Amino acid sequence: MFSKCCIKIVVLFFLIISSFSISYADKIPINSMLEVELKLPEIKTGMYARPYVAIWVEDENHQPIKTLQLWVGKDDWLKDLRSWWRKIGRYDRDRVDAVTSATRPAGKYHFLWDGINDNGEKIEQGTYTLYVEVVREHGGRDFFGQNLELDESSFSQVLKAKHEIGKIKIDYKVE
Numbered sequence: 001m002f003s004k005c006c007i008k009i010v011v012l013f014f015l016i017i018s019s020f021s022i023s024y025a026d027k028i029p030i031n032s033m034l035e036v037e038l039k040l041p042e043i044k045t046g047m048y049a050r051p052y053v054a055i056w057v058e059d060e061n062h063q064p065i066k067t068l069q070l071w072v073g074k075d076d077w078l079k080d081l082r083s084w085w086r087k088i089g090r091y092d093r094d095r096v097d098a099v100t101s102a103t104r105p106a107g108k109y110h111f112l113w114d115g116i117n118d119n120g121e122k123i124e125q126g127t128y129t130l131y132v133e134v135v136r137e138h139g140g141r142d143f144f145g146q147n148l149e150l151d152e153s154s155f156s157q158v159l160k161a162k163h164e165i166g167k168i169k170i171d172y173k174v175e
Contacts, residue, residue, distance in 0.1 A: 057128050058145075068113050070101065
């Protein structure tokens with residue numbers, strides 16, 4: 001029989017081990033790629049301003065893992081992207097500076113994501129949410145999230161247009 005001391009040590013060992021959140025989930029395949037095609041519609045109005053755009057990914061625990069695109073004019077306008085700002089922007093100035101680029105005119109835009117998170121690590125297979133937020137000075141605001149199952153299977157989706165956001169095509173490719 002174990003002595004009380006040995007039992008305490010074994011219990012303490014298991015408590016310490018279980019407190020670490022070690023994940024054994026598989027990473028998404030190294031050759032996987034998420035391609036997003038975003039259309040910004042031409043909006044006929046007297047005071048048209050280029051929209052501010054934030055596109056980011058969150059894990060199933062609603063934790064942001066990567067800001068993919070951030071198009072703004074001046075830093076003062078970052079707060080207009082309310083959902084992105086509250087979740088990410090106000091907390092990480094260095095990351096904001098690293099991903100910010102100029103606003104863009106109406107048109108079709110493509111970008112790729114290799115599944116690397118903001119810490120430089122390949123993400124685990126699982127459910128993620130792609131968020132797109134578009135807001136225009138003197139204009140409207142559109143925001144939506146789309147769940148994505150990122151694993152070893154390729155897929156394509158087309159998301160319906162809204163007022164400030166045109167059709168969005170998502171292709172997840174595993175080769």
